[in-house]
Amino acid sequence: MSPRALVIGGSLGGLLAANTLKTIGWRVDVFERSPHALDSRGGGIVLQPDVLHAFHFAGIRPAGALGVASRDRIYLDRAGDVVRRDHQPQTQTSWNMLHGTMRRALPDACIHPGETLERIEQAGGQVRAVFASGRVETGDLLIGADGARSTVRSLMLPDVRPDYSGYVAWRGLVPEGELDAASRAVLDGVFAFQHDEGEQMLLEYLVPGEDGATAPGQRRWNWVWYRKVPQDSLPALLTDRTGRTHTFSLPPGALPDAQAAVLRADARELLAPQFNALVQKTKEPFVQAILDLAVPRMVFGRVLLLGDAAFVPRPHTAGGAAKAAANALALAQALQRTDQPIEARLKDWEGLQLRAGRNLVDWGRRMGDGIMGVRRAAGYTGSPAGTPDL
Structure with missing residues (x-):
């Protein structure tokens, strides 16, 4: 029987x-x-070659374009004038475009919503997942791809947690036709x-529609x-309209009206007219704390993090999406080989992915701190003690 x-x-x-x-033949x-079906709260994503390579490997053939092309990068001052223009073509996609494309490539029977992992057991080259519902599943490999709040990571590395960067990202999506003509002329x-x-x-760019x-x-x-x-202000910022305080983000629809009013008032005062128009037209703005996370290990017997x-x-x-695509593609290619036991192939995969992950996190930290003028205390690494997305 094929491995699972x-x-x-x-x-x-x-x-x-x-x-x-x-x-590659795995179940x-x-x-x-x-x-529930996951929604598009992630908003826009710059489409990177790693995602396209993973799609090609998996035989995923989108019916149409995967994103929206842009020609130039422009920089606006507060008055809304273009102060710099660079020719830098790229393609922007969206979370729901990528997710929907991949979801349609999988049979419904292999997707199991509403299952919360509680514990993991390993023995004899097999791994058992025990869920809060009482469900127990056994496989040859367990992949923790459950995001920054990963349960799998908390079970394998309980002391490793994300570190707050000192700033947040407010985000929003506006249907193309709802923006005024003058702003569209500059931003299109x-x-x-x-x-x-x-x-x-x-920053702003066009992405595919919800459909x-x-x-x-x-x-x-x-x-x-x-x-x-400031970190001590995060709990208040991340408290939703029901009074619940979230750990890392508030999804669309959760922002209290008073917070939304402050956001819109700040936009009128601080932003170029074109950007202010976008903020004012956004029905459900959302916010995400910007985090750093780097793990010291990715493989734990037959359990791995991705x-x-x-x-x-x-x-x-x-x-972010490119890193996950590179992890997944390299894992499939490693498991395709038959020259070594699976444990040795996972070890080789881990070494390469650890190096790439650390480099990406370090680069992002330097870039973000420079952009935002964040100063760090001496000895700061941005990663949890013990450890070595535009």
């Missing part, structure tokens, strides 16, 4: 792992703690920035506004 992988986490990393392993089952077809030295940065449409008029404006927030469960780079690297 238990994938914990049904977001991008989990679906990348499931699709690439299915391609895969994906267990997601949310009982470009990747736009406003950067106030050491204080804030806002994946990439035709003009059917797309969405995606914006991200980075702002400093994507944001192992490394969380700053979004300025545009490397």
Whole structure:
């Protein structure tokens, strides 16, 4: 019988792992703690070659374009004037475009929502996953692809946790036709920035519509506004309209009206008119704390960590989805080989992925701290003690 992988986490990393392993003949089952279909709260993503390579390997053939192309990068001052323009073509996609494309490539029977992992047991080259529902599943490999709040990581490395960077990302999506004509004339077809030295940065680009449409008029404006927030102010910022305090982010629809009013007032005062118009038109802005995370290990017998469960780079690297894709593709290629026992192949995979993950996190930390003017205490590493996404 074909070997079986238990994938914990049904977001991008989990679906990348499931699709690439299915391609090499593994049986895969994906267990997601949310009982509902995952939504597009992640917003926009810069489409990187690693994602395309993983799609090609897995035989995923999108029906149409995977994103929206931009030609130039422009920089606006507070008055809304273009103060710099660089020709830098790229493609922007969205969380829901990538997720939907990968989800459709998997049979419904292998997706299991509403399953919360409680513990992991290993013996004799097998791994057992025990879920809160009472469900028990056994496989040849368990992949923790359950994000920055990874349960798998907490079981394997209980002392390793994400570290707050000192700033947050406010985000929003606006249907293309809802923006005024003057703003559209400046922002259409470009990747736009406003950067106030050491204080804030806002960026904007077009992404596919909620249904994946990439035709003009059917797309969405995606914006991200980075702002400093002291750590002791985070709990209040991340408290939703029901009074519940979240750990890392508030999803769309959770922001209290009073917080949304402050955000819009600040946008009127601080942002270029085009960016202010986007913030004002956003019905459900959301916010994410910017984190650093780097693990010292990714493999624990037949259990491994992948994507944001192992490394969380700053979004300025545009490397979050790309990192998960590279992890998943390299894992499938390692498991395809037959020259070594599986444990040796996993060890080789781990060494390469650890090095790449650390480099990406370090690069993102340097870039983000420089952009935002964040100063660190001497000896700061940005990673939990004991350890070595635009």
